[in-house]
Amino acid sequence: MATKQNDVIDKFSYLSIETQQETGTNNGINPLWLIPYSFKCGYSFQCPLTFKQLIDRQMSQKYFQEILTVTEQTNKIYDFHMRLRSQDQYGLMVDFIYKNADDQSGPVKGDACISCDTNNQLSQLSLIKQNLTTYIRLDTQLRNKLIVTPRRHIERLSNMTKEEMIQFWHETQVVLDEEGCDWQSMVLNHGKYRKHVHLQMKINIEQHQWNQYIKKKYEEKIQQMQHLLKCNEHNPIQTCVVHQKFNQWSKIRSNQPMRKTCTDMKGK
Structure with missing residues (x-):
């Protein structure tokens, strides 16, 4: 039953994308997905596709690049906590928490990077x-x-x-x-x-x-x-x-x- 329900939701998502393309959105990203919704600590983007659907449809890079452009280039926000939250079959939420940036100290910079030092x-x-x-x-x-x-x-x-x-x-x-x-x-x-x-x-x-x-x-x-x-x-x-x-x-x-x-x- 769950599989059938997911299939129906997936078909609606697919039809939504097709409609967007017909109305002039040539990259498959609905402009509504790029509207930030404010909350106390920042704002969120709502995407009706799941994380896996974004990847399977080869839309992940485009979508995340677009919301980063809104945040960094349009809103000039460079210090933020970016959080993806699964909404199960109902899609994906991407939060940008930034309003307490002044309370954050940032990384301690040194000569070593544990991610780069493969000998560690x-x-x-x-x-x-x-x-x-x-x-x-x-x-x-x-x-x-x-x-x-x-x-x-x-x-x-x-x-x-x-x-x-x-x-x-x-x-x-x-x-x-x-x-x-x-x-x-x-x-x-x-x-x-x-x-x-x-x-x-x-x-x-x-x-x-x-x-x-x-x-x-x-x-x-x-x-x-x-x-x-x-x-x-x-x-x-x-x-x-x-x-x-x-x-x-x-x-x-x-x-x-x-x-x-x-x-x-x-x-x-």
């Missing part, structure tokens, strides 16, 4: 898939999140090329299909809302599905990450990101003396 032990352990343009990782803080990052060092979603953005969204859907789980929300922080300089997208997974699919599949990898995190008495994430010379797990070492970690002392 934590990066290696958290990696579950590498594609032509993206990395897919477990969250380095072991939360029920998958992390998607572009392989090229990019700080804003709008900095991607057309092809990179197409692949970014496509590979996100592919990994969700492969892991067999649904998503609750996807978050991309920009400007002062970031904790990392390199663009990251956090895919939040419901706890039960996380335990059933992700945690069970990557149990050994997660245990290794837990051990590595416990080995450092300081904040390991901060250690990795802030400055290369303090990155205890990277094989790219500076000439300054390093404190030994559990990993270094394991053979002794």
Whole structure:
């Protein structure tokens, strides 16, 4: 029954797109999808297509580029928390939270980027898939999140090329299909809302599905990450990101003396 209902909704969405094209919208994006609806902390865009439908119809890059243009170029908003929310078969909501930007401190900039430093032990352990343009990782803080990052060092979603953005969204859907789980929300922080300089997208997974699919599949990898995190008495994430010379797990070492970690002392 649910499948039939989804098919009907999908057909209505398809007819809607066809109607838009007949009335002069040559890119398949309904102008109504690009109207921001204000709420207390920012505004939202409403799309009647699901995330998967946008990708299957090759509309994801165009749609997200359009709403980024509204936000960054038209409204001149550069510091924001961008959040995708699934409305199940009723489509997609994209929130832009920006009104408390002055309260945000932004990322701590240093010489090292954990997303770019593929020699970093934590990066290696958290990696579950590498594609032509993206990395897919477990969250380095072991939360029920998958992390998607572009392989090229990019700080804003709008900095991607057309092809990179197409692949970014496509590979996100592919990994969700492969892991067999649904998503609750996807978050991309920009400007002062970031904790990392390199663009990251956090895919939040419901706890039960996380335990059933992700945690069970990557149990050994997660245990290794837990051990590595416990080995450092300081904040390991901060250690990795802030400055290369303090990155205890990277094989790219500076000439300054390093404190030994559990990993270094394991053979002794």
